[in-house]
Amino acid sequence: MSLRAEHELHRRRKGRNVGVGRLLGGFVVLILALTVAKVTSGDFELPRIEEGQ
Amino acid sequence: MTDVSYQDQPHEAEASLGDYFALMKPRVMSLVVFTALVGLLAAPVGVNPVIAFASILFVAIGAGASGALNMWWDADIDAVMRRTAKRPIPSGKVTPDEAKALGIALSGLSVMMLALSANLLAAALLAFTIFFYAVVYSMWLKRSTPQNIVIGGAAGAFPPVIGWVIATGSMSVEAWLMFALIFMWTPPHFWALALFMKSDYDDAGVPMLTVTHGRRATRVHILAYTVLLVVLAIGTAFTAIGGPVYLTTALVLNALFLKGAYDIWRRDEVQSEADGYTVEKAFFKLSLLYLFLHFGAILVEAVLPAAGGIWT
Numbered sequence: 001m002s003l004r005a006e007h008e009l010h011r012r013r014k015g016r017n018v019g020v021g022r023l024l025g026g027f028v029v030l031i032l033a034l035t036v037a038k039v040t041s042g043d044f045e046l047p048r049i050e051e052g053q
Numbered sequence: 054m055t056d057v058s059y060q061d062q063p064h065e066a067e068a069s070l071g072d073y074f075a076l077m078k079p080r081v082m083s084l085v086v087f088t089a090l091v092g093l094l095a096a097p098v099g100v101n102p103v104i105a106f107a108s109i110l111f112v113a114i115g116a117g118a119s120g121a122l123n124m125w126w127d128a129d130i131d132a133v134m135r136r137t138a139k140r141p142i143p144s145g146k147v148t149p150d151e152a153k154a155l156g157i158a159l160s161g162l163s164v165m166m167l168a169l170s171a172n173l174l175a176a177a178l179l180a181f182t183i184f185f186y187a188v189v190y191s192m193w194l195k196r197s198t199p200q201n202i203v204i205g206g207a208a209g210a211f212p213p214v215i216g217w218v219i220a221t222g223s224m225s226v227e228a229w230l231m232f233a234l235i236f237m238w239t240p241p242h243f244w245a246l247a248l249f250m251k252s253d254y255d256d257a258g259v260p261m262l263t264v265t266h267g268r269r270a271t272r273v274h275i276l277a278y279t280v281l282l283v284v285l286a287i288g289t290a291f292t293a294i295g296g297p298v299y300l301t302t303a304l305v306l307n308a309l310f311l312k313g314a315y316d317i318w319r320r321d322e323v324q325s326e327a328d329g330y331t332v333e334k335a336f337f338k339l340s341l342l343y344l345f346l347h348f349g350a351i352l353v354e355a356v357l358p359a360a361g362g363i364w365t
Contacts, residue, residue, distance in 0.1 A: 012069050019070035030107055034170055037103035 068151075072141040076124050076152050077117025077159075084344075085116040085212045091348045092216025092231055095294050095355040100220045104170055108219045111167040112212060115179045118159035119208070122187035125152040127195070130257040136250055156187070171219040178218055182211040196258070199265040206239030207232075213348070227294045234289065234347060237282040241275045241314060242340040248272075248317070249330035249337070272318045275336075279314035283307040286347060294351050302350040306343050313339055 089112045093105055100108075124131065124142055132143035141147040160183050168176035190205030198204075213231035218224060247254055247263045248271060254261040262271045286307050290300035313336040320332060 009067060012067060016068075016070045030110070033103050034107050037101045041101050041104070 068141060068146040072146045073151075073155060075141050076121040076147060076155060077114075078120030078124075079117075081120055081209075082113050082116050084209070086113045087345070088231070088235065088348055089113075089212035089216035089219075091352045091355070092213030092228060093220050094216075095213075095227065095231070095351050096217045096220035097293075098220045105219070108167060108171040108175070109216070111163045111170060112179060112215055112219075114159050115163035115167070115183055116212070118156045118163055119183040119186040120156075121152050121159065122156035122183075123191045125149050125156060126187070126191045128152075130196075130259060133257040134250075134253040136253055160187075167219075172222045174222060174224075175215050175218040178211060178215045182208055182215070185211070196260065199260050199262045201260070202243045203240050206236050206243075209239060210235035227292060230285075230289050230292060230294065231348075231351070233285055234282075235344065237278060237285055238340065238344055240278045241282065242337065242344075244271050244275050244278075245317065245333050245337040245340065248325070248333045268322055272320070276314045276318040279311055283311050294354060296354040296357070298353045298357070299347075299350040302346055306346055309339060310336075310343055 086109055089109050093100060093109065124140055127137075128142040128149050131137035131140050137143065142149055142152055160180075164176050164180045164183070167179050186205070186208035190201065190208055194201040194205050210232045213235070214224065214228045217228035217231070244262055247261045248268060251263075255264055262274060286303050287300075289295050290303050295303075313332070316332045317336055325333060
């Protein structure tokens with residue numbers, strides 16, 4: 001027998017926590033995609049060092 | 054004595070994730086996303102799709118944040134009005150402090166992230182929009198002047214300008230034309246709502262035009278603003294963001310809108326009461342379609358040349 005009764009409230013809290021987790025995960029993925037887009041679109045092109053200099 | 058306790062009466066009204074989302078006014082957010090996207094795509098500069106997606110998302114989060122701050126500040130009047138009584142704060146699901154914290158946190162996050170993903174000018178405009186909606190409109194204007202939605206309408210008009218600035222990094226006449234379209238559209242849209250949501254604003258003590266200057270004056274104002282809007286909306290067809298598709302759309306919609314405003318002006322309260330505000334309700338519904346289709350036409354005009362369309 002379970003020590004705690006599973007209340008609808010617990011499901012709601014779990015849903016909220018899972019939701020926040022997914023949002024944070026999505027945010028991380030978005031930042032990664034944004035970084036890749038910025039770096040590859042030439043916004044952050046590194047200065048070229050000429051040969052022999 | 055024991056330190057183990059069992060709470061047999063859980064807080065039934067505890068919020069779900071959806072309640073926090075509702076705080077951000079998702080319907081307003083969808084309009085913001087759409088108009089900002091049109092502003093971005095109508096600009097003569099291409100944007101990396103990932104940067105465009107992220108930037109529009111941050112604009113939407115900023116709009117949602119200002120919605121949460123508005124709900125925090127207006128919780129007392131939201132509880133009185135039928136239309137807003139079920140919002141998360143008046144219904145007891147979210148506390149005012151939670152809404153305020155969410156609003157402030159998301160405001161900071163969205164502005165900061167937009168500065169990183171797009172540019173500083175776009176971020177500054179977003180910050181100003183949030184300030185304008187949460188402070189200038191909600192805190193200063195809404196409860197003090199019947200011009201509340203006229204001036205406050207500017208907050209809802211900024212998203213296409215932000216979209217344009219995300220793409221170009223600067224402002225131009227076309228961006229401000231899109232601003233003007235929403236700005237001039239807002240008063241007739243909300244005054245029509247105020248006409249048929251009769252007692253709501255009275256009960257809440259919000260000085261809507263219907264309360265301060267009477268319903269006759271509101272009808273006159275709706276017609277006056279609609280005439281100005283019609284001139285502006287049709288004139289836009291002859292600018293860089295206009296074109297044949299936009300012109301056709303604008304001619305049809307503005308004829309219908311003007312007819313609706315004229316019908317509202319012609320009627321009096323007795324007639325409206327008799328048929329349950331049919332004309333006012335129809336005008337309100339048309340106003341939603343009006344804005345959506347105007348911006349849809351601007352979008353088509355922007356996308357058509359890329360698709361080798363009829364743009365000259």
